[in-house]
Amino acid sequence: MSIATNNIAFNVDEIRKDFPILNREVNGYPLVYFDNAATSQTPKQVMDAIVDYYSNYNANIHRGVHSLSQEATDKYEGARRKIQQHFNAEKAHEIIFTSGTTHGINLVASGFASILKKGDEILVSALEHHSNIVPWQMLCEKTGAILKVIPMNEQGELIYESFEELLSEKTKMVFLNHVSNALGTINPIKKIIDKAHEKGAAVLIDGAQAAPHIKADVQALDVDFYVVSAHKMCGPTGVGILYGKEEWLNKLPPYQGGGEMIATVSFEKTSYAELPHKFEAGTPNICGGIAFGAAIDYMNRIGFEAIARYEDELLDYATLKLQEIEGMKLYGTSREKTAVISFNIEGLHPYDIGTLVDKMGIAVRTGHHCAQPIMDFYKIPGTVRASFSFYNTKEEIDRFIEAVKKAKSMLS
Amino acid sequence: MSKTIQEIQEEIVDEFAMFDDWMQRYEYMIELGKALPLIDEKYKIDENLIKGCQSKVWVHAELKDEKLVFTADSDAIITKGIVAILIRAFSNHHPSAIIEADTKFIDDIGLKEHLSPTRANGLVSMIKQLKMYAVAYQTQLK
Numbered sequence A: 001m002s003i004a005t006n007n008i009a010f011n012v013d014e015i016r017k018d019f020p021i022l023n024r025e026v027n028g029y030p031l032v033y034f035d036n037a038a039t040s041q042t043p044k045q046v047m048d049a050i051v052d053y054y055s056n057y058n059a060n061i062h063r064g065v066h067s068l069s070q071e072a073t074d075k076y077e078g079a080r081r082k083i084q085q086h087f088n089a090e091k092a093h094e095i096i097f098t099s100g101t102t103h104g105i106n107l108v109a110s111g112f113a114s115i116l117k118k119g120d121e122i123l124v125s126a127l128e129h130h131s132n133i134v135p136w137q138m139l140c141e142k143t144g145a146i147l148k149v150i151p152m153n154e155q156g157e158l159i160y161e162s163f164e165e166l167l168s169e170k171t172k173m174v175f176l177n178h179v180s181n182a183l184g185t186i187n188p189i190k191k192i193i194d195k196a197h198e199k200g201a202a203v204l205i206d207g208a209q210a211a212p213h214i215k216a217d218v219q220a221l222d223v224d225f226y227v228v229s230a231h232k233m234c235g236p237t238g239v240g241i242l243y244g245k246e247e248w249l250n251k252l253p254p255y256q257g258g259g260e261m262i263a264t265v266s267f268e269k270t271s272y273a274e275l276p277h278k279f280e281a282g283t284p285n286i287c288g289g290i291a292f293g294a295a296i297d298y299m300n301r302i303g304f305e306a307i308a309r310y311e312d313e314l315l316d317y318a319t320l321k322l323q324e325i326e327g328m329k330l331y332g333t334s335r336e337k338t339a340v341i342s343f344n345i346e347g348l349h350p351y352d353i354g355t356l357v358d359k360m361g362i363a364v365r366t367g368h369h370c371a372q373p374i375m376d377f378y379k380i381p382g383t384v385r386a387s388f389s390f391y392n393t394k395e396e397i398d399r400f401i402e403a404v405k406k407a408k409s410m411l412s
Numbered sequence B: 001m002s003k004t005i006q007e008i009q010e011e012i013v014d015e016f017a018m019f020d021d022w023m024q025r026y027e028y029m030i031e032l033g034k035a036l037p038l039i040d041e042k043y044k045i046d047e048n049l050i051k052g053c054q055s056k057v058w059v060h061a062e063l064k065d066e067k068l069v070f071t072a073d074s075d076a077i078i079t080k081g082i083v084a085i086l087i088r089a090f091s092n093h094h095p096s097a098i099i100e101a102d103t104k105f106i107d108d109i110g111l112k113e114h115l116s117p118t119r120a121n122g123l124v125s126m127i128k129q130l131k132m133y134a135v136a137y138q139t140q141l142k
């Protein structure tokens, strides 16, 4: 990784002007927002899209013959196509709008209830967001399938050899995240997808943490399902997508019944609508979908390569600086990681550090980050997690380091 | 004649009023946390854990001469400071006095205002737990 290869096209001062929230104060200090892995901030361009929708063409979609409805439908479907292009899906109807990553995972897991038989196996990684393990546990209870866990090593990386050992003809589904939310580890998903396919298993990748940093190409990855949330990539909350290969989406039963998802209805028989509507029951988050499209446009204008390069610089800088603090212990030290630093200081509780740095205007996350199995692995109650975005700066990192030092001296 | 809960609360409010900024307040809370008498290890069990806090908080209650005595601990020092304040106000009183006690002093010392929702919830859970103990022991006294 190269440090300080200043990318000329990338002007962080200009970018920061797009994010009004970065100007606010918290507890009397200018806000430093380092909780990007929980949710990202929203640029003006995305807010404009939201205001534009409600000001100019708010209407229900796919139903009305009137012009507003047409316009809203066009914009919504336009957003779907933007997202399709962004993830390089072959077909637009392989993009299903959801309320977010969690919804996407549940949709697939519940669909697999009609596919799995007793004794079939599902592999999940030890790096998962624990709320996302629950749908698979529920699926196993329902079907008699068996859940197996791919273990991790001290660096916070999945042990590939163990995955190979666990994988067998019985494996029907492999579920893991592209990037771990607690540690930032980038998993070798291509290698895992290819290997899983050799045994005929489907692969669902949770791209929630990867999407803000890495442009995934679902065709090149040959992934069966890929899920993301808009709110982690400059979009609004409550909207996301599920990408699924057409053949898989046709195989899965609908998730919810309601309007939009049917073709014809009678009390004897209802026939389901074509993709993607089969999975989009009810009036969707129209504005959210359109704003998601605007967020994707925004990030692509900056460029994912430039974003990754700049964030790597921030990560290297912060890692170096933090390690100068005595008693510092970093968790998740894979060479392949996004701009997330999880740490503890010897003898101090992460909650105490988080509380005090917040008093100094700095937003970080403390706790188990919904990844209790990882915390159990390291035998810790939690960590302090700082997660950076392309609108953060080295000056903010300096302030953060000072705040951590001050908290440490207050607590020791 | 020992002080009433009300009087102790006023004392605490006065102490906190002497500080000009959050730094001093938190430094004081950290000090209080460090000074909190240790709880007997045998009471640091799951049954004594208070839910709703990001850090672990154990509270043990015991009746001594018709007065309820609390001991507590936490794995986080600021939380321990908050617990220390609560114990100072509520411990060593008759259960009925604890049940009736007002908790407005939390606002008055600027604690609630300075605690985020998750932490404030922890604080609320702590107070609720102390009062629940009081209710439980109250019935024993009758």
Ligand SMILES: Cc1ncc(COP(=O)(O)O)c(C=O)c1O
Residues within 6 Å of the ligand: A037, A038, A099, A100, A101, A102, A103, A129, A132, A177, A179, A180, A181, A206, A208, A209, A229
């Ligand atoms: C890896 C990962 N998966 C899933 C989720 C859940 O996303 P959402 O709450 O938007 O459904 C998160 C968010 O915290 C995450 O980090």
